[in-house]
Amino acid sequence: MKAEVVIIGGGVIGASIARELSRYSLNIILIEKEDDVAMGTSKGNSGIIHAGYNDDFKTLKGELNIKSNPKFDKLCADLKIPFKRIGSLVIGFSEENFRKLKELKENGEKNGIKNLEIIRGHKLFELEPNLNPQAKYALYAPSAGIISPYKFTIALADNAVINGVKVLLETKAKDIRIKERQVCGVVTNRGLIETRTIINAAGLHADEIAKSAGDNFKINPLKGEYQLFDKQWGNLVNHILFPIPTKLSKGILVAPTVHNNLLIGPNSCRVKEKDDLSTTKAGTQEVYEGARKLIPHLPHQDLINYFAGLRADIEGRNDFIIEASKKIRGFINVAGIESPGLSSAPAIAEMVSGILKEVVKEISPQLELNYKDDFVEALPEQPKFADYLDKTGEWQEIVEKDADYGEIICRCEKVSKGEMIRAIHQPVPARSLDAIKRRIRAGMGRCQGGFCSPKVLKILSEELKISPLKITKKGKGSEILKTKTKEMIKEETGVKFKDEVRV
Amino acid sequence: MKLEYDLVIIGGGPAGLAVALEAKRNAVKDILLLERDKYLGGILPQCIHNGFGLQYFKEELTGPEYAERFISKLKECQIDIKTETMVIKITPDKRIVAINRDDGLLHIQAKAVVLAMGCRERTREAIAIPGNRPAGIFTAGTAQRYINIEGYIPGREVVVLGSGDIGMIMARRMTLEGARVKAVLEIMPFSTGLIRNKVQCLDDFNIPLKFNHTITRIKGEKRVERVTVAQVDKNLQLIPETEEEISCDTILLSVGLIPENELTREVGIKLDPVTRGPIVNENRETEIEGIFACGNVLHVHDLADFVTEEGEIVGRAVGEYLKRNRKFRSQSIKIVPGDDIAYVVPQHIDFIIPGRKKIKIFMRVKKPAERVRINLLDDEGRILGSYKKRIVTPGEMVSVYLPEVLLDDKLKNITISIKRD
Numbered sequence: 001m002k003a004e005v006v007i008i009g010g011g012v013i014g015a016s017i018a019r020e021l022s023r024y025s026l027n028i029i030l031i032e033k034e035d036d037v038a039m040g041t042s043k044g045n046s047g048i049i050h051a052g053y054n055d056d057f058k059t060l061k062g063e064l065n066i067k068s069n070p071k072f073d074k075l076c077a078d079l080k081i082p083f084k085r086i087g088s089l090v091i092g093f094s095e096e097n098f099r100k101l102k103e104l105k106e107n108g109e110k111n112g113i114k115n116l117e118i119i120r121g122h123k124l125f126e127l128e129p130n131l132n133p134q135a136k137y138a139l140y141a142p143s144a145g146i147i148s149p150y151k152f153t154i155a156l157a158d159n160a161v162i163n164g165v166k167v168l169l170e171t172k173a174k175d176i177r178i179k180e181r182q183v184c185g186v187v188t189n190r191g192l193i194e195t196r197t198i199i200n201a202a203g204l205h206a207d208e209i210a211k212s213a214g215d216n217f218k219i220n221p222l223k224g225e226y227q228l229f230d231k232q233w234g235n236l237v238n239h240i241l242f243p244i245p246t247k248l249s250k251g252i253l254v255a256p257t258v259h260n261n262l263l264i265g266p267n268s269c270r271v272k273e274k275d276d277l278s279t280t281k282a283g284t285q286e287v288y289e290g291a292r293k294l295i296p297h298l299p300h301q302d303l304i305n306y307f308a309g310l311r312a313d314i315e316g317r318n319d320f321i322i323e324a325s326k327k328i329r330g331f332i333n334v335a336g337i338e339s340p341g342l343s344s345a346p347a348i349a350e351m352v353s354g355i356l357k358e359v360v361k362e363i364s365p366q367l368e369l370n371y372k373d374d375f376v377e378a379l380p381e382q383p384k385f386a387d388y389l390d391k392t393g394e395w396q397e398i399v400e401k402d403a404d405y406g407e408i409i410c411r412c413e414k415v416s417k418g419e420m421i422r423a424i425h426q427p428v429p430a431r432s433l434d435a436i437k438r439r440i441r442a443g444m445g446r447c448q449g450g451f452c453s454p455k456v457l458k459i460l461s462e463e464l465k466i467s468p469l470k471i472t473k474k475g476k477g478s479e480i481l482k483t484k485t486k487e488m489i490k491e492e493t494g495v496k497f498k499d500e501v502r503v
Numbered sequence: 504m505k506l507e508y509d510l511v512i513i514g515g516g517p518a519g520l521a522v523a524l525e526a527k528r529n530a531v532k533d534i535l536l537l538e539r540d541k542y543l544g545g546i547l548p549q550c551i552h553n554g555f556g557l558q559y560f561k562e563e564l565t566g567p568e569y570a571e572r573f574i575s576k577l578k579e580c581q582i583d584i585k586t587e588t589m590v591i592k593i594t595p596d597k598r599i600v601a602i603n604r605d606d607g608l609l610h611i612q613a614k615a616v617v618l619a620m621g622c623r624e625r626t627r628e629a630i631a632i633p634g635n636r637p638a639g640i641f642t643a644g645t646a647q648r649y650i651n652i653e654g655y656i657p658g659r660e661v662v663v664l665g666s667g668d669i670g671m672i673m674a675r676r677m678t679l680e681g682a683r684v685k686a687v688l689e690i691m692p693f694s695t696g697l698i699r700n701k702v703q704c705l706d707d708f709n710i711p712l713k714f715n716h717t718i719t720r721i722k723g724e725k726r727v728e729r730v731t732v733a734q735v736d737k738n739l740q741l742i743p744e745t746e747e748e749i750s751c752d753t754i755l756l757s758v759g760l761i762p763e764n765e766l767t768r769e770v771g772i773k774l775d776p777v778t779r780g781p782i783v784n785e786n787r788e789t790e791i792e793g794i795f796a797c798g799n800v801l802h803v804h805d806l807a808d809f810v811t812e813e814g815e816i817v818g819r820a821v822g823e824y825l826k827r828n829r830k831f832r833s834q835s836i837k838i839v840p841g842d843d844i845a846y847v848v849p850q851h852i853d854f855i856i857p858g859r860k861k862i863k864i865f866m867r868v869k870k871p872a873e874r875v876r877i878n879l880l881d882d883e884g885r886i887l888g889s890y891k892k893r894i895v896t897p898g899e900m901v902s903v904y905l906p907e908v909l910l911d912d913k914l915k916n917i918t919i920s921i922k923r924d
Contacts, residue, residue, distance in 0.1 A: 227631075232768070275724060278635045305628045307636065385602075389591060392600060392608040399607035406604040408589040411539065412765075446765075448626040450642045454653055468655060473638035477725035480638055481655040482752075485680055488654035 003029040003166070004367065005356070006186050006195045008173045008209055010037035012149060012345050013337050014201035015156035020349035021356065022163035024369045029193060030157070030165055031186070033172035035475030036435040037428055038153035040203045041341070043438065044226070044277065044309020046253060046266065047149045048240055050343040051088060051141035053108025053116060054250065060320040064344035064351065066111050069143055071346045078378040079155035081148065082258035088144035088240035089119070089128065091294055092137035097244050101139040104245075108141070115142050130236050132296050144240055148258050149342050150438045154428060155379060161427035162376050169428075170475065173202070176212045176331070182363060183213070183330035196363055197330045199352060204274045204312045206335035214327040217335065221274050222311040224249075224266025225283040227291075230302035230446050234260030241294045250339065252290030259441065264291035264298070266309065277308045304446050311338040322348060324355055329363050332356065382422065384440065386414045409459070410452040412445025417459060424463045431464065433457065434474040453480075507612045508583075509533045510821055511599055513590050513766070514619035516545020518798025520573035521811040522617050525818020527580045531825055535583045535611065537590055537601055543577070544570030545621055546644065547807065549651045552672055554699070558808035569807060585609075593770045595791055615793045615821045618767055618781070619814070622799040624669075625759040627721075632664075634721030637728075643669040643757040647676065656680050658753025662730055663687040664718050668696035668805070668898075670757020675704035677755075684708075685749050688716040690735055693871045695898045696757075697805055718754070719746060727752050760803045767796070777846040778802040784835070784853040785862050786820035787813065793824055802848050802865070805900050809865075830855045833912055838905075841880065841920030843869045845897070852910065861904040868921060871896040877903050880918045887917065891924060 005021060007014045010032030018030045032039070049072050055062035076083035092101050101118055108116045117140045124138055125131060161167055168190070176198065177185035185194045202209045207219040234256040243251040249268045257263050267286045284306060292298055314321065314336035325331040332355055334348065341348075360367050385408065388395040398418075399406035405418035423430040423439040430436045433443060436456055443449030443456065457480060461468040472478040484492075510531050512519045515538030523536050542548055547555070550566025557563055560572070577584070588603040599611045624642035641649070641657055647669060649657050659682050663670045666689040674684045687705060692714050694701050705712050713732075719741060720731040734745035762780040772781045772789045780801040781789040787797050797813040804810045823829055836852040845867045852862060866877075872895050879888040890903045905917070 278720075278722075279631075279633050281633050281719070284631055284633065303629055303631060304626075306631055392610075395602075396607045399602070399604070403604040406602055406607050407587065408539070408591075408602060411589065414589075414591065447623045448628050450624050450626060450645050453645060454648050458653070468653070474725070478638035479726070481649060481657050482659055483656050485650055485654045485656055 001029070001191065002194045003027050004195065005029075005197045005199065006031065006193055007199045007201055008186065009201035009203055009206070010034075010153070010157060010167065010169070011040050011042040011201065011203045012038065012153040012156070012342055013203070013334055013348060014199075015153045015160065016345040016349035017199055017201060017334070017352050018160035018165045018167070019156045019163070020353050022160045022165050023371055023375045025372050026369070028160075028165045029168060029195075030160070031168045031171040031173060031188060031193070033170065035170050035432055035472070036430070036438070037157045037167065037169075038150040038438065039474075041309055041312060041337075042153045043150040044224075044307055045149050045339070045342060046226075046255065046263065047147050047257060048088070048253070048255065048343065049083070049145040049147055050340045051108065051113055051116070051144040052111055052340070052343070053104045053113055053139070053141060054245060054340070056107065057111045059318070060322060061340060061344065062111055064320070064347040065340040066113070067347035068344050072145060072147065075346060076147065076152070079152070079159060080379050080382055081151045081155050083145055083147045084258055085143060085145040086239055086256070087140060087142040088242060089138040089140055090242045090244060091131065091135050092139075092244060093134055094136070098137045100244050101137055104139050113141065113143065116140065128237060128239065128241065130295050130297065131241070132294055135294075146240065146255060146258050147342070152342075154439060158427040159376070159379055162379070163372070167428050173209055176209070178213065178328055181328055183328055197332070197356065197359060199332045199334060199356070201334045203337070204310055206312065206333065210325075210333055210335065213325055213331045215325050215331075215333060217317070217321065218315040219274075219312050219336065220315050221271050221276065222313045222338070223269045223271045223276060223308050224311065225279050225287050225308045226263060226265030226306060227284070227287055227303055228257070228305040228307075229262040229299050230304050231260050233262040233299045233302060236262055236299070237295060243290070243294060252287055254291050254294045259444075261304070262299070264288070271310070274310065277310065279306055279308050283308070304448065312336055313338055320344070320348070322351055322355070324359050330359060332359065382419075384419055385416045386441070389414070409455050410442035410445065412447050413441040415440050415442040420456065420459050421463055424460060431460070432472045432474050432478070433460070433480065436460070506610060507533070508535045508614070509825055510535070510615045510617065511611055511613035512536045512617045512619055513593075513599070514538065514545065514621055514798070514800070515540075515543040515584070515586070516619060516621050516798060517547060517570070517573070517807045517810045518545075518621070518800070518814045519617065519619035520544070520570070520577060521814025522619060522797060522818045522821070523582050524573060524576055524580065525815040526821045527582065529819050529822025531822055535585065535613075536577075537588045537599075538584070538586045539589045541587055543574050543584070543586065549648050550672075551651050552676070555807050558806060559811050566807070590766060593766050593794075595770055597793060615795065615824055617817055617821065618789075618794065618796040618800050619798050620763045620766065620800045622760040622762045622803055624756070625761055627754075627756055630758055632718050632721055635723055637721070637723040637726050639723070639727035639752050640721065640754045641756070643667070643673040643755045646673055646755050650676060650680065656682065658682060658751075660685060660751040661753045661755060662718070662732075662749055662751045663755045663757060665689065665757035665759070666694040666696050666701070666712060667757035667759065668700050670755060671696050671700040671704040673755055673757070674710050675708055678708050678710065682753075684710045685751055686710075686732070687712045688718065688732055689714050690717040690739060691715070693896060693898070697898060698896075717741075721754065727754055730754060760799065762800045762803065764800060767800070770794070775846065775850060777840075778848065782850045783848065784851050785849045786823070786854065787817045787849065788820060788824070795820060802846065805898070809900065834915065836910060836914050837916045838864060839916050839918045840866065841918040843872070843921040844919050845869045847919055859907050861906050863902050864905050864919065865900055865902045866919060867900055868895045868897055872921065872923070874924045876922045876924050877901065878920055878922055879903070879905060879909070880920065881914060882916050895921065
């Protein structure tokens with residue numbers, strides 16, 4: 001297999017870069033080791049598009065966040081994913097906190113954010129009636145917003161595929177081939193891909209990939225746990241609420257999600273393993289108690305999910321690494337993309353595109369990077385029943401064209417069979433229960449798939465034309481079912497079992 | 504199709520089936536039954552074990568047999584049935600929006616509505632067991648569907664958390680299918696399911712039931728590999744030194760059922776925080792006149808037979824409601840759960856019904872006890888009635904009869920409490 005550019009990693013960064021580069025007539029392959037994109041940090045984070053007052057403008061974090069923030073309205077409209085600019089409030093309780101808020105405001109203004117405001121007194125509670133009554137001040141940033149980070153990533157990847165990028169799932173980079181200090185290929189579990197340019201967007205594993213190209217930095221995973229509450233509680237807060245940030249993190253936030261659930265988290269905990277997504281009792285308590293400092297009455301009886309995500313924190317450095325390797329030609333590192341990585345993704349992709357042009361000039365002068373005429377900016381409209389509950393007449397027309405859209409499979413999130421079939425055949429296809437869940441929310445609701453998972457499994461098996469025994473939760477090794485029942489085997493083969501027990 | 508009905512029943516499980524038949528017997532004419540699954544019967548078709556019908560039919564049936572008794576009768580009546588039809592909205596003036604493949608969206612006007620949507624299982628997520636999130640964690644009912652309806656076994660080495668009825672039944676079912684059930688863990692010092700299920704499903708198959716135990720951690724990245732279990736003390740706090748690991752590929756959860764009241768909440772009906780079902784009067788009528796609720800959407804029942812009984816109460820009540828000849832009491836009497844009673848249903852008594860001699864009150868106790876009295880007390884704490892019970896346990900619903908003669912006009916509250924005899 002051959003490509004002009006190989007992107008390693010299908011997170012929000014890899015997918016953003018893939019989409020940005022698909023504007024050019026280039027042969028691009030994106031490889032992802034899991035069975036879907038958005039399987040690492042991109043699925044386990046707060047889903048916040050930050051205003052950009054936290055970091056210094058002289059850092060990449062500060063610069064790229066500020067540059068990206070205004071782009072999300074159009075980008076999300078094009079990608080047909082929800083984005084809500086609901087604004088954020090950093091809550092202060094003391095004089096000391098007030099000074100910190102002023103500092104943040106000044107920094108934000110230096111960065112060029114114009115509409116920051118410090119709010120105090122009763123106005124605070126008009127904005128947030130359920131806020132801790134002891135709160136005194138808040139830094140209000142109207143430009144902060146919420147997004148579904150995995151939906152964003154999937155849509156970016158879908159759009160890239162439509163524009164010619166090949167996305168290879170369950171394809172793991174094992175080694176980088178180098179010849180005379182020039183990249184010449186990447187070895188994967190599916191064989192060699194010949195290429196002269198590699199973009200390392202491998203998230204938590206970017207240090208391992210960089211190492212095989214001779215670059216040295218170390219990524220230390222920093223775990224954060226989250227809790228998610230039932231949809232009826234999304235209105236408990238109106239904005240993203242942050243505590244006063246620390247050096248290490250922006251703290252345990254309380255925010256609605258774009259689907260109107262209530263999200264709390266993350267804490268911050270060093271872990272050894274890059275696959276340690278386990279939740280802990282202590283973490284659960286820390287997150288709950290932390291969030292209660294902002295919103296004292298949380299609906300613990302309506303907890304519907306909890307999970308952990310890992311930040312890719314680079315040892316000894318408080319900024320992203322986005323640069324061409326100094327040791328190897330044709331190798332670009334995009335690493336250490338922790339918060340505000342999601343918020344910076346569009347500008348990161350543009351920056352990488354610029355770096356790539358320089359690299360290409362040097363190593364393949366014959367390759368001209370020209371904009372394609374036929375770049376498709378937007379994804380087609382993908383109607384979801386849940387969005388049509390007040391427009392039933394319009395949905396009626398959809399059902400009349402395709403009856404699958406009249407069969408509701410997931411009762412909690414109101415997802416039709418038609419949407420499910422569409423997700424299984426979209427550009428980056430859903431092939432597991434979790435992949436379906438991330439695309440169309442079937443199984444994401446209060447019953448967590450208790451009712452719909454047998455039905456979703458059946459539809460996956462029919463559409464992919466494979467046995468139900470092969471359907472997984474999240475890729476190979478996570479098969480849901482073990483064997484057929486005796487009854488079924490008997491029916492199919494006529495075999496009798498010796499140990500048959502009658503009750 | 505016809506879009507106006509006297510009665511629309513939402514849910515075709517044992518509750519909805521009983522309502523339909525009983526309403527028909529009580530001269531309700533136009534009835535529509537809406538069911539979201541392919542078949543009627545609710546959860547019964549996947550409950551292939553026996554133990555159904557002992558109370559109602561005085562004979563022992565399996566779940567599918569029990570359902571069939573009602574379904575076959577229903578087909579003889581003129582009742583419109585729509586399966587694979589999902590109700591998405593109910594309004595206070597009893598308009599219903601539903602959807603299916605053939606009709607698309609249906610807008611139906613009803614004179615009376617019965618909520619009979621049943622319940623869902625509490626999940627691993629709702630009880631926040633720490634650890635990984637691999638494949639192999641199922642609620643017991645989901646595993647039951649995979650085995651009994653779809654024909655697939657979801658695991659070979661199983662740990663069951665919670666001693667609810669479905670959990671114990673599935674421990675036996677998995678054993679019969681050749682799986683090894685290593686333990687059933689119950690955090691409380693008593694079983695939360697029926698005693699007969701403990702005997703027939705666990706004891707008879709030598710499946711150990713460990714009281715005061717719970718899962719403290721789930722391990723395994725892609726598929727469950729093992730669980731850490733530990734003993735808890737009287738305050739349900741973990742005793743760390745008792746932690747041990749059990750290897751298994753599957754965890755079944757039987758940790759409680761939650762009435763499915765999203766539609767109810769959206770229409771604006773108040774829910775009881777303990778039952779998580781609507782607050783109802785003796786007709787099982789919610790605070791919106793003409794909207795009734797019965798079965799597991801109202802409160803979780805132990806036996807399908809009790810659900811049928813409740814459905815029949817509603818079937819008759821709908822008949823009375825549509826005839827418009829009901830007489831309200833001058834003030835409603837509240838039934839209040841007192842000492843050691845978790846909840847009572849109905850929560851209030853609203854009607855004067857000529858010829859009625861007694862009202863059956865259902866309740867659940869908070870903890871097991873032996874040789875007790877269930878006392879009915881008036882506002883001054885005077886005992887109105889007292890019933891001896893040899894054994895009460897949270898896993899088995901308790902009922903007492905409230906004699907009509909006790910209900911005088913001055914009575915505001917009746918408190919029900921338990922006392923050691």
